[in-house]
Amino acid sequence: xxxxxxxxxxxxxxxxxxxxxxxxxxxxxxxxxxxxxxxxxxxxxxxxxxxxxxxxxxxxxxxxxxxxxxxxxxxxxxxxxxxxxxxxxxxxxxxxxxxxxxxxxxxxxxxxxxxxxxxxxxxxxxxxxxxxxxxxxxxxxxxxxxxxxxxxxxxxxxxxxxxxxxxxxxxxxxxxxxxxxxxxxxxxxxxxxxxxxxxxxxxxxxxxxxxxxxxxxxxxxxxxxxxxxxxxxxxxxxxxxxxxxxxxxxxxxxxxxxxxxxxxxxxxxxxxxxxxxxxxxxxxxxxxxxxxxxxxxxxxxxxxxxxxxxxxxxxxxxxxxxxxxxxxxxxxxxxxxxxxxxxxxxxxxxxxxxxxxxxxxxxxxxxxxxxxxxxxxxxxxxxxxxxxxxxxxxxxxxxxxxxxxxxxxxxxxxxxxxxxxxxxxxxxxxxxxxxxxxxxxxxxxxxxxx
Numbered sequence: 001x002x003x004x005x006x007x008x009x010x011x012x013x014x015x016x017x018x019x020x021x022x023x024x025x026x027x028x029x030x031x032x033x034x035x036x037x038x039x040x041x042x043x044x045x046x047x048x049x050x051x052x053x054x055x056x057x058x059x060x061x062x063x064x065x066x067x068x069x070x071x072x073x074x075x076x077x078x079x080x081x082x083x084x085x086x087x088x089x090x091x092x093x094x095x096x097x098x099x100x101x102x103x104x105x106x107x108x109x110x111x112x113x114x115x116x117x118x119x120x121x122x123x124x125x126x127x128x129x130x131x132x133x134x135x136x137x138x139x140x141x142x143x144x145x146x147x148x149x150x151x152x153x154x155x156x157x158x159x160x161x162x163x164x165x166x167x168x169x170x171x172x173x174x175x176x177x178x179x180x181x182x183x184x185x186x187x188x189x190x191x192x193x194x195x196x197x198x199x200x201x202x203x204x205x206x207x208x209x210x211x212x213x214x215x216x217x218x219x220x221x222x223x224x225x226x227x228x229x230x231x232x233x234x235x236x237x238x239x240x241x242x243x244x245x246x247x248x249x250x251x252x253x254x255x256x257x258x259x260x261x262x263x264x265x266x267x268x269x270x271x272x273x274x275x276x277x278x279x280x281x282x283x284x285x286x287x288x289x290x291x292x293x294x295x296x297x298x299x300x301x302x303x304x305x306x307x308x309x310x311x312x313x314x315x316x317x318x319x320x321x322x323x324x325x326x327x328x329x330x331x332x333x334x335x336x337x338x339x340x341x342x343x344x345x346x347x348x349x350x351x352x353x354x355x356x357x358x359x360x361x362x363x364x365x366x367x368x369x370x371x372x373x374x375x376x377x378x379x380x381x382x383x384x385x386x387x388x389x390x391x392x393x394x395x396x397x398x399x400x401x402x403x404x405x406x407x408x409x410x411x412x413x414x415x416x417x418x419x420x421x422x423x424x425x426x427x428x429x430x431x432x433x434x435x436x437x438x439x440x441x442x443x444x445x446x447x448x449x450x
Contacts, residue, residue: 001021001025001029004021004029005030006165006445006450008222008225009168009222009230010071013071013072013115016073022056022060023059023060023074024057026056026076027053027076030119030167033165034047037449041143041144041151042138042141042142043141043157043158043161043164044078044122044123045137046081046088047119047120048085049120052120055118056074059117069115070113071115071233072111075117076119076168077111077117077119078119078166078167080122080157081157082154083107083200083217084104085104085105085108085118088101088121090202091137092205092206093126094126106199107217107234111171114233120167122155123139124155124156127318128173128175128205130154131181131358132152132153132156133160133182134367142160142365143362143413144160144163144186145186145414145446145447146412149185149364150364151362152182152362153178154173155170155173155178156182156186158170158172159182159186159188162220163449164446164449169221169226170220171230173203173217174216174217174395175212175317176314176395177192177357179218179403180401181391183405184416184418185358185362187405187408187414188220188222188405189221189223189226189402189404189405189442190220190221190227191231191403191426193216193218193400194216194424196398197248198234199236199238203217214396218231219234224402224430224431224433224442228427228430228434249427249428251428251430251431251432252431253431256290257290257291258286259291259350259352260293260354261293261298261350261354263279263295264276264279264280265356266389268303268386269307269387269388269389269390271359271377271387271390272359272377274409274410275359275360275361278409279356279417282406285439285440297346299343299345299346300345300346310396311388312324313329316329339397340423344423347425351432352429352432353421354418355393356417357401361411362414363376366384394418397423400421400424401429402418402421402430403417403419403433404417404419405437407441
């Protein structure tokens with residue numbers, strides 16, 4: 001069991017099905033790691049060990065009777081703090097919002113129905129609105145690669161727990177890169193789904209039950225295979241559209257058959273040279289395998305305009321003081337629809353866009369005044385939130401995007417890239433990430449956590 005902590009959730013599930021270890025043994029294995037290693041990074045902040053053990057015991061009994069409940073049967077995992085788990089607190093990092101959930105979020109219910117054993121919740125920033133993860137309730141989460149740095153946000157606790165081998169699987173949420181940014185900073189995989197294909201009760205701060213524009217729930221994992229399986233488990237209608245059926249197109253092809261557009265950097269949001277270079281070098285390697293690759297292909301719209309539309313929609317969705325009127329939103333939605341149509345036309349010729357998700361690798365903890373923050377990018381101080389451009393490329397137009405690790409850079413910190421695809425091509429962007437990992441290497445553990 002020595003390396004179990006860094007195995008995929010599917011590998012752990014297979015061992016459980018073959019009864020090479022029990023669900024209780026697996027849970028206790030992770031519990032020992034969490035109690036020993038979590039204090040240094042503070043990734044998991046809510047624990048539910050007693051009920052998790054009861055769940056693991058039920059899983060073992062069911063398996064002994066030949067009745068596994070699903071592909072995650074007996075697999076121990078955590079979930080982002082913002083999702084409701086019946087009997088556990090939900091806070092969104094804000095004491096004023098804190099309550100004990102009475103029922104499971106729809107995402108949690110589907111994970112449990114697939115057999116998962118949820119033993120805790122992972123840390124988030126205040127109201128889920130930061131590229132870092134800290135709040136007044138649970139404190140600050142550190143990056144396992146360098147504890148002086150952030151693991152990202154807002155699903156920072158989720159990504160840090162995965163990278164450190166403290167959990168086998170995670171589900172986060174994303175409106176401004178909140179799945180993809182931590183996946184990049186922490187060296188794991190993350191998938192932002194096409195908008196509205198996964199139902200959740202908690203994509204807006206409590207007590208809201210309506211959800212908000214742009215926000216989605218999606219998986220984080222140590223393998224693309226886990227993303228694929230978890231996405232399939234989570235996709236489905238919500239309580240108010242239960243007659244709707246979501247069926248994503250399959251994707252089976254070789255890397256040599258992909259048509260890849262590279263977007264290494266952009267004047268709207270410059271990125272560190274080594275991130276742009278990593279994107280470019282990946283394209284060169286794909287071209288050497290026979291893939292069609294271009295670093296000039298772009299959808300037919302102004303990047304400055306696209307960034308502006310996204311930022312205004314994001315402000316309207318997340319800022320209670322926003323002065324965006326309904327008439328304003330209708331006009332922005334019209335502009336967004338034109339962007340979506342441009343992307344649709346673009347993806348007739350290309351399968352994926354490979355580009356950064358953030359302007360830099362994980363940066364040192366920065367808890368200064370929110371609006372005045374700057375990031376140092378190759379000697380220049382640039383506005384902290386300027387890098388939202390990279391998240392917004394997919395988010396604004398409701399597109400799927402998969403972040404995958406590409407190894408470490410010169411500072412021995414992970415570099416992840418995102419693969420953006422056409423609407424509902426979620427399985428294709430995940431499959432692309434799987435093939436890239438298979439060919440060039442995927443997740444690797446941070447030093448000191450083996």
